[in-house]
Amino acid sequence: MFTKQNLLATVVAAVAMFVLGFLIWGVATVDFFEGHTLTDAMKEEPDFPMLILSNLIAAFALSSVYGKWARGYHSFGGGFQFGLWIGVFVGLGMGLLWYATSEFMDLTGHLVEAVLDIVYYGIIGAVIALMYKATHPKEGQA
Template sequence: MFSKSNLLATLVGTVVMFFLGYLVWGIATVDFFSQHSLVDAMKDPPNLGLIAVGNLIAVFALSTLYSKWARGHHSLSQGFTYGAWIGVFMGVGMGLLQYGTMIWMDLTGHAVEAVLDIVFYGIIGAVIALVYQKTAVKE
């Protein structure tokens, strides 16, 4: 659980998740989601420290689960597939639960969020896999 590969993947994945998340949701899609949000629940300004800690914990969990899922075979495509399935869970599964229980966004917003989550977590999974691949013990 606290292997060199897992800790490095956690560190690199956290940095990528933080900055890619800011790029996607903090810059690129702000206008889109402001048009599809039914309730403005954003903090102004957001707590970047808590976001960073949340990313760290999330990526540690993702990296730890990836190490069990991959069983020693690491590739970018396998990592992307792993992350995309996490994105399906988060974006589609949790998104439909949120749409069914909360007044947060319209259906279009949730659908776009689902696609973004699949790609976003796919990239995070690929980054985790790349670090595992590069730090794997050579035989």
């Protein structure tokens, strides 16, 4: 669990999650989601230390699960596929659960969020896979 591969993948994925999350939800889609928000529960300014901690925890969990899932075979495509399934779980599974039980966004907002989650986690999965591949012991090294 605390291998060099996992820890390096965790750090790089946490940075990618923070930057990509900011670009997607903090810049590119702000206006779209304002138009589909039913109840605005957002803080005026995010709690950045907690945001960084949450990205580290999520990246560690994703990297740890990926390490078991990949079984030693690491590729961009395999990592993207791993992340895609995480995105389906988060975006569609949890997103539609939130739609069914809360009034944060309308259905269009939740469906667009699901697509964004699938792409976002696909990219994060690919980043994790590439870090595992880059730090994988070479033949004769163990």
